Amino acid sequence: MAGMGDGYVGTAQDAVRIRRLEKQREAERRKIQELKNKTASSKGQPGLLQFGSSTSEILETAFKKETVGLVTREEYVEKRVNIRTKIEEEEKEKLQKLQQEEEELQLQKFKKRKIKVDPKLSFSDDFEIDNEEEEDENKNKESGRLGQRKFGKDPTVETSFLPDRCDIPSSCLYT
Structure with missing residues (x-):
């Protein structure tokens, strides 16, 4: 079994992450042990008596x-x-x-x-180039729309399937 490591089968990124997490855990264990030693040495028995x-x-x-x-x-x-x-x-x-x-x-x-890691994809370079081109086109379209945008009726909408206003008796009275 020489060369097999610890038996974990995964990518190099996973192994790096596992090592990093192990180091963090070891640092936390040391901190806890130091705190225990501090409290034991500074207070000792009088701390229990003073409680x-x-x-x-x-x-x-x-x-x-x-x-x-x-x-x-x-x-x-x-x-x-x-x-x-x-x-x-x-x-x-x-x-x-x-x-x-x-x-x-x-x-x-x-x-x-605050620290957030962006996912890294193997095809991210191609994806980013395509996105940049699409974003530029979308921005140009949106900027034109925002400048011309009006609230109200849009004359380009197809309304042939809707009933006419005069077909409804209550709405014809008001016009």
């Missing part, structure tokens, strides 16, 4: 970790304010990162939708 707890509880646990023994009132207030500002800054950074990631995803989706 469902209020901000005051979070402040208390962080303050307990930083202080040891007796502290003066000024040190207490200063550490408390520092911890609160750190937590608020971290939350703001997380929100900004989430917003940036969301915007990037939206841009990527928009770009993917």
Whole structure:
């Protein structure tokens, strides 16, 4: 089976498309793995402990970790304010990162939708030449028609199969 590849029978274009899709999938897998690693390393166990707890509880646990023994009132207030500002800054950074990631995803989706591949046909060259000639002729005809176009009755229409107006009694009264 040497030289058979992976067993897929198809055109070279199909093989190129398959390779491109595999690369995209691999890149997406790497991104997901990186995100998993980031969340696992940054939060760890405290993230699970903080779930469902209020901000005051979070402040208390962080303050307990930083202080040891007796502290003066000024040190207490200063550490408390520092911890609160750190937590608020971290939350703001997380929100900004989430917003940036969301915007990037939206841009990527928009770009993917925007890019459209025209189908390539083996006889497209002949088809395009014929279309160009026909389009030029059609444009000339349409431009003449648009300039002369009038709304109303067209005297060139065949109406011999229609009944005359005078054959209908109600319409003859008005004329």
